[in-house]
Amino acid sequence: xxxxxxxxxxxxxxxxxxxxxxxxxxxxxxxxxxxxxxxSGKTTLLECLSGLRTPRTGRVLIDGIxxxxxxxxxxxxxxGVVPQLHEPVFSYTVGQAVLMGRAPHLGxxxxxxxxxxxxxxRALNAVGVTGLHDRPxxxxxxxxxxxxxxxxxxxxxxxxxxxxxxxxxxxxxHQHDVLSVVxxxxxxxxxxxxxxxHPNNALLYADEVMFLVDGAAVVRGEPDVAIxxxxxxxxxxxxxxxxxxxxxxxxxxxxxxxxxxxxxxxxSQSD
Amino acid sequence: xxxxxxRAVWILILVPPVLFLAALLIGRYGVRPDDAFRALFGLGDxxxxxxxxxxxxRLPRALAAACIGTNLAVCGAALQGLFRNPLVDSRILGIxxxxxxxxxxxxxxxxxxAAVQGSAFAFxxxxxxxxxxxxxRFGATTLVIVIGGILVSALFNALLGLIKYVADxxxxxxxxxxxxxxxxxxxxxxxxxxxxxxTGLGLSFFLLIRWRLNLLTLSDTEATSLGVRIRPFRMAxxxxxxxxxAASVAVGGMxxxxxxxxPHVARAWVGPDxxxxxxxxxxxxxxxxxxxxxxxxxxxxxxxxxxxxxxLIGVPAFFLLFLRFLRARGETR
Numbered sequence: 001x002x003x004x005x006x007x008x009x010x011x012x013x014x015x016x017x018x019x020x021x022x023x024x025x026x027x028x029x030x031x032x033x034x035x036x037x038x039x040s041g042k043t044t045l046l047e048c049l050s051g052l053r054t055p056r057t058g059r060v061l062i063d064g065i066x067x068x069x070x071x072x073x074x075x076x077x078x079x080g081v082v083p084q085l086h087e088p089v090f091s092y093t094v095g096q097a098v099l100m101g102r103a104p105h106l107g108x109x110x111x112x113x114x115x116x117x118x119x120x121x122r123a124l125n126a127v128g129v130t131g132l133h134d135r136p137x138x139x140x141x142x143x144x145x146x147x148x149x150x151x152x153x154x155x156x157x158x159x160x161x162x163x164x165x166x167x168x169x170x171x172x173x174h175q176h177d178v179l180s181v182v183x184x185x186x187x188x189x190x191x192x193x194x195x196x197x198h199p200n201n202a203l204l205y206a207d208e209v210m211f212l213v214d215g216a217a218v219v220r221g222e223p224d225v226a227i228x229x230x231x232x233x234x235x236x237x238x239x240x241x242x243x244x245x246x247x248x249x250x251x252x253x254x255x256x257x258x259x260x261x262x263x264x265x266x267x268s269q270s271d
Numbered sequence: 272x273x274x275x276x277x278r279a280v281w282i283l284i285l286v287p288p289v290l291f292l293a294a295l296l297i298g299r300y301g302v303r304p305d306d307a308f309r310a311l312f313g314l315g316d317x318x319x320x321x322x323x324x325x326x327x328x329r330l331p332r333a334l335a336a337a338c339i340g341t342n343l344a345v346c347g348a349a350l351q352g353l354f355r356n357p358l359v360d361s362r363i364l365g366i367x368x369x370x371x372x373x374x375x376x377x378x379x380x381x382x383x384x385a386a387v388q389g390s391a392f393a394f395x396x397x398x399x400x401x402x403x404x405x406x407x408r409f410g411a412t413t414l415v416i417v418i419g420g421i422l423v424s425a426l427f428n429a430l431l432g433l434i435k436y437v438a439d440x441x442x443x444x445x446x447x448x449x450x451x452x453x454x455x456x457x458x459x460x461x462x463x464x465x466x467x468x469x470t471g472l473g474l475s476f477f478l479l480i481r482w483r484l485n486l487l488t489l490s491d492t493e494a495t496s497l498g499v500r501i502r503p504f505r506m507a508x509x510x511x512x513x514x515x516x517a518a519s520v521a522v523g524g525m526x527x528x529x530x531x532x533x534p535h536v537a538r539a540w541v542g543p544d545x546x547x548x549x550x551x552x553x554x555x556x557x558x559x560x561x562x563x564x565x566x567x568x569x570x571x572x573x574x575x576x577x578x579x580x581x582x583l584i585g586v587p588a589f590f591l592l593f594l595r596f597l598r599a600r601g602e603t604r
Contacts, residue, residue, distance in 0.1 A: 050496055076498030083493055089355045090488055090543035103486055104498035111482040111546060156497065 001063050001078060001159030001191055002027050003049065008058035010041075010048055010215075018044045019055070019215045024193075026160070026208075031182060031192040033202035033223075036212035037236050042195040045212065046162045049193060051075045062160065076104035080153030082163040085145055091136040094148050098123055101155035116155075123154035127181050143174030147181060154185075161185075163194045167201060179205045199227055199240075199252040211235045227252065276541040276551075283540070283554040287337060290561040294333040295325055297565050327460065335458035336564040337557040338470040339523045340533075342515040344556025345477050347530030348537065348548055349508055353487045354413050360530030361516040364420045364509065368427035369398025370520035375434045375447045388462050388521040395517030398423050403506060411502040412491065416509070453524035453578030455564050466518045473515035477549050484508070484545035526578050528585025529556055535592045 003026040010019040018041045026032045034042050047053045049060055051067045060067040062078050070078070080101070088097075101123070102116040124130045127147045132140060137148065146166050153161045163182070167175040175198070182192055183205050196202060202209050202223055209226040211219045211234070219231045232240040232252060239255040295311075296302045302325065309315045310325040347360040354363065361367060373394025377387040403411075405419035438444040477484075486499050487508065494501040519526075533556045534548065540555075541547040560577075563584065567575045 047492075052492060052495055071498075072495070072500060073498035076496060079496075081493070081496035083490070083496075086490075088488070089357065090352070090538075092485070092543055096485070096544050100485055100489070100497065103483070106482075108483070109479040 002061075003079070003160050003191060003193065004061040005049060005055075006058050006061070008045075008048055008055035008060065010044055010053060010055050017215055019048065021058070022212070022215070022217045023058075024210060024217065024220070026191045026193060028159070028191050029186050029189050030207040031186045031194060031205060032208045032210060033206035034193060034195045034210050034212060035197075035199055035202060035227075035235060036195075040212040040235075041215040042212055043164060044215075046081070046164055046193065046195060050079055050081045050162050052081075073104040077157050078159060080156045080158030080161045082146070082149045082153055082161055082166060084164050084166075085142055085149075085169055088137060091138040093133070094124070094129070094135050094137050094140065095120055095133040097137045097148060098152045098155050101152035104156060119155045119157070120151075123151040124148075126154055126185065127151045141174065143170050143177050146170065146174075146178045150178075150181065150185075154190075159189070160191045160193075163192060165195050165197065167196060167198060175201065176204075199232065203227060203250055203252070224250065276544065276547040279541050280547050280550050280554075283537075283551050283558075287554055287557040287561065290558050291333050291337060294336065294561050294565050295329045298324075298329065298569055300324060331460050331463050332455050332458040332564065332568075333561060335455050335463060335466060335522055336560040338466050339455075339519040339526065340529060340556035340558070340560030341474060341553045342470055342519045342556075343526065343529040344533035344537070344552040344559075345474060345549060346512040346516050348534035348545070348552040349477060349484055349487075349512055350530075351534055352484050352545060353505060353508055354417065355488055357535065358531070360527075361512065362424070362527075362530075363417065364402055364513065365398035365423035365427060366395045366513050366516045367520060367525055368424040368431070370395035370517055371451060371525060372427040372431045372434070373397075374450055374521075374524070375431055375438075378447050378450065379434050379438055379443050381443065384457065384459075384462055388465070391521035392465070392517045394427070395520060396513065398427055399509065399513040399517075403509065406506065411506055413505075416505075449576065450524045451578075452576035453526040453581070454567065454574065454576045455523050456568075456574055458522060462522060466522050469514055469518040473511050474553060476511050480508075481549040482544075482546045484549065488543075524578065526560075526581055528581040528589070529560060532585045532589050532592070533559060535589070539592065539595065 005022060005024045007021045007023050008019060009017055009021055011017045022045060024032060034045060036042050044053065048055050054068060067075060098120045099112050099116060102112050102119060105116065106112060121130070124133060127150050129144060129147050129151065132144060132148065137145065140148070150161065166178055170178065179201055182194065186192055186207070206223045208221065209223045210217050211226065211231050213235055218234060219226045227242070229240055229242055240252050241255055243251050243253055245251065295307050296304060302321065306317055306321055307325055310317045310322045343361065350361060350363065351357050351359050370391040373390040373392070374387055377390035382390065401423045402416060402419040406416050409415045435444060435447060438447055483504070486494050486497060487505060489497070491501050534552050537548055537551040537555050541551045563580050564577055567577050567580050
């Protein structure tokens with residue numbers, strides 16, 4: 001599915017724009033990484049794209065249809081949200097958790113049937129965790145949980161998945177497990193918008209990268225073009241260098257900062 | 272729902288009818304099963320006193336016990352899911368405080384049985400109406416509803432205190448105190464129809480939406496992204512649950528612990544999926560109250576208030592469940 005945002009603007013309070021004129025365009029089979037400092041508006045952007053919030057100006061289109069023209073259930077059949085990891089209160093099994101993704105396909109008094117359970121089995125298979133079906137969701141690892149949440153989005157029937165920091169709290173191995181599943185699903189035609197704090201993951205897995213700085217999209221483009229020492233400096237307010245590996249791959253390294261110890265004449269220089 | 276919980280639910284559903292029949296037979300005056308059968312279906316000659324005992328005393332009382340147990344347990348299970356908090360029961364919404372105030376007010380002015388029941392029901396709805404108003408005005412998030420429930424409960428508790436303070440210590444006050452302890456001694460056919468009808472409607476509602484209750488345990492954001500209109504859904508569950516509990520309190524007074532403990536027992540048995548949890552809670556709630564009420568009216572020469580009995584059983588039951596939970600998490604020696 002294609003997801004388009006046309007100069008959207010959002011403010012929680014009048015006069016304090018959290019998003020100022022953000023545009024993006026995710027084609028089917030593409031993965032867009034949204035990078036930016038804490039508080040730069042990444043989560044708000046995802047919430048505008050999912051229809052949870054309505055932008056004050058501008059519009060969001062899914063497959064050419066305005067998001068505001070879709071009912072909640074129709075919208076949920078097209079766009080899925082993969083939330084950040086959290087500890088659930090009740091220990092549903094993985095199968096029951098993924099089955100909740102079928103909600104937009106079921107009427108108020110309907111209960112899931114064979115077709116829905118088949119969708120769950122397909123979704124778990126697609127992310128490679130079929131064996132977890134009967135395990136309690138509270139008893140699996142963080143990486144597995146993230147995959148299960150992706151499976152829920154697939155069971156939902158969504159062609160476009162929005163992921164809020166899917167690699168937070170995961171060790172490098174699990175980060176790459178999750179992102180290679182994302183990559184593989186993108187190759188099958190799903191589109192993804194992924195927020196992240198890891199420019200290196202964007203270099204490895206993104207088709208396109210966008211930097212958000214104070215709610216504005218400052219740079220957009222293919223990872224190799226968009227991730228530069230300049231764009232990193234403006235996004236995070238510190239210095240980075242980009243190094244090249246033997247096989248041509250690139251990686252971002254922070255330039256190690258040596259904070260100077262406060263000296264006595266620091267105060268006199270404070271103006 | 273996999274095969275094991277489904278089988279457990281079917282077994283559980285078969286238990287309350289058996290206990291119901293037992294409740295008709297057991298009492299200070301023992302009844303033989305064949306006599307009870309003849310009295311129930313109007314067959315053959317049964318002594319009038321026996322027929323009257325079965326049809327006019329024990330049958331309405333057993334029905335009240337089954338309905339109230341069902342309502343408190345189902346409402347407790349739904350609210351624990353809704354608030355994503357396993358320590359919640361209907362008290363969190365101010366239902367009980369409102370009903371307690373309503374009853375006490377009616378008893379203070381020595382109103383008749385129907386007026387007492389009506390007043391309990393009306394003030395229970397008024398209390399939750401206030402909570403709903405707060406929710407409607409400030410957004411029906413769980414936080415707003417919890418704070419609203421605490422405030423409304425406190426308000427009605429203060430008013431209840433006022434009524435007890437002005438009540439006649441030799442007249443109305445003992446009646447009020449006795450009612451606050453809960454009991455089914457007053458279950459007559461005349462006051463039962465509202466309870467029977469509202470239990471039927473409420474239970475049907477919860478059975479129909481039981482799978483969807485799972486979606487209430489998600490965060491608002493998650494549920495919305497799954498296409499659920501979470502706030503109207505949440506308010507609908509609260510309103511139906513309130514009506515069920517208010518109808519119960521109006522007949523049986525303050526019967527604690529059922530709404531808190533029974534859903535936990537059910538969850539330990541069939542798991543957290545509300546598709547199995549709601550029928551299991553209904554069955555266990557009905558069965559428990561049938562047993563406890565039979566004990567309440569037979570164990571001692573005078574009747575034991577049911578609320579005291581549910582507390583005496585509920586506390587150790589809850590403690591055992593808590594130990595089980597700690598052991599499962601490996602936090603005990």
